[in-house]
Amino acid sequence: MxxxxxxxxxxxxxxxxxxxxxxxxxxxxxxxxxxxxxxxxxxxxxxxxxxxxxxxxxxxxxxxxxxxxxxxxxxxxxxxxxxxxxxxxxxxxxxxxxxxxxxxxxxxxxxxxxxxxxxxxxxxxxxxxxxxxxxxxxxxxxxxxxxxxxxxxxxxxxxxxxxxxxxxxxxxxxxxxxxxxxxxxxxxxxxxxxxxxxxxxxxNREGAALPQWRMNRVIEYIDAHLSEAIGLADIAASAGFTRMHFAAQFRRATGLRPHEYLLRRRIEHAQHLLLNSKHNVFDVALSCGFRSQAHFTTVFKRFVGETPYCWRMKANGAQ
Missing domain, CATH: 2.60.120.10 (Jelly Rolls)
Structure with a gap:
């Protein structure tokens, strides 16, 4: 170290x-x-x-x-x-x-x-x-x-x-x-x-999980395109797979469906922007790939337990 x-x-x-x-x-x-x-x-x-x-x-x-x-x-x-x-x-x-x-x-x-x-x-x-x-x-x-x-x-x-x-x-x-x-x-x-x-x-019953080197490619692709509309075919292609084979191996490797993982990454990126930038909630939503503030608020509350505005106010107050 x-x-x-x-x-x-x-x-x-x-x-x-x-x-x-x-x-x-x-x-x-x-x-x-x-x-x-x-x-x-x-x-x-x-x-x-x-x-x-x-x-x-x-x-x-x-x-x-x-x-x-x-x-x-x-x-x-x-x-x-x-x-x-x-x-x-x-x-x-x-x-x-x-x-x-x-x-x-x-x-x-x-x-x-x-x-x-x-x-x-x-x-x-x-x-x-x-x-x-x-x-x-x-x-x-x-x-x-x-x-x-x-x-x-x-x-x-x-x-x-x-x-x-x-x-x-x-x-x-x-x-x-x-x-x-x-x-x-x-x-x-x-x-x-x-x-x-x-x-x-x-x-003996399970198939293979997505190898780590392919998983790294997927993570890099998702992180680089969070603000864009990403489909399952796009994510699968980043790992060199078709949709059919990719989704099952991804879930065995992570325990999550690709869409669920993508949402988690978008919400984590949104939390970073809410905490470290002066963008309003709507701009943060667009920067994280959400097409409406309402959808962003719904997903954010599901993962975090609070609306983006309330979370930002509490997080800033704790600093």
Whole structure:
């Protein structure tokens, strides 16, 4: 890593204030549990959920030497550009789509260089939680410790929806919020355990996913043409495929339909323009490929939870 990169320990000036319910912790350091929360969740056999948010755009290096006893499940809430190392080996370099999940087993060191803003959920699952999920799924105890040892990115629409449900849920009832967070956290862990122990059958039934080098071409094409009317045939052609073969492979690689991914990228670009330019909402809509402000507002609210105007006012007020 170059010396020009920021890295921990440094003041966490880019960590945004917690904007969601108190049962989701705000991380002071990437993938690091607060001591009292860690002890409490292990004693109770719960999944601890925390959130790490980075808003600045300069490259930023983070390191974690490995959690002593818990698996760490990272779920990206937005598209992010990064280089990720797992156990000393580069696992990922480039853009990671929203909803992508990565699982790190206990005592495995990881590091990352984030080159764009990031918003990540981390779920910490103890051996007790994994064993309970396994027994609930398969109606028998697992012999020995459960190790989720495959670090490759998981793209699963169900996991994406569960993660989004965690961050959009808000309630003034602390007890109810705690129950909801624990329930959804367990659902995420349970699905990952199910994928681990049924993976061989699943791989035999599924076709190939879009290779990473073709995926990179698609991402570059979409980002370069966000203001234009892009069709499925255009995106497929950028990867060297026909529409028929492309859509299925893209969905296996990302967990998203091409159109859904395109909308996500347009909304993320719109957020950047709303935050960093003085364009009005209509001009932002046109710059992001929407043909009317009404359609833009509808899609923006579906993804972000607020209208573009309200989001901009709150974001500017938080700066």
């Amino acid at each position: 170059t010396s020009s990169l920021l890295s921990y320990p440094e003041p966490c000036a880019d960590i945004a204030p917690q904007r969601i319910a108190s049962s989701i912790d705000t991380e002071d350091q990437w993938r690091s549990l607060r001591a009292h929360h860690a002890q409490s969740h292990r004693q109770q056999g719960n999944v601890l959920v925390s959130r790490w948010t980075r808003n600045i755009t300069t490259p930023f290096e983070v390191v974690n030497h490995g959690n002593e006893s818990d698996h760490c499940i990272g779920l990206s809430l937005k598209c992010v550009s990064l280089t990720f190392h797992h156990a000393g080996r580069r696992l990922m370099q480039g853009r990671v789509t929203a909803g992508a999940v990565q699982v790190t087993a206990p005592a495995v060191p990881v590091s990352a260089v984030f080159e764009s803003p990031a918003d990540v959920l981390h779920l910490f699952a103890s051996q007790q939680v994994l064993a309970e999920c396994y027994e609930d799924l398969f109606q028998r105890p697992h012999a020995g410790d459960i190790v989720l040892g495959d670090p490759k990115l998981i793209r699963d629409p169900a996991l994406d929806r569960l993660g989004q449900a965690l961050v959009v849920s808000r309630t003034d009832d602390a007890a109810l919020d705690k129950v909801f967070t624990e329930s959804v956290g367990l659902a995420i862990v349970s699905r990952i355990v199910a994928r681990q122990f049924t993976a061989s059958n699943t791989r």
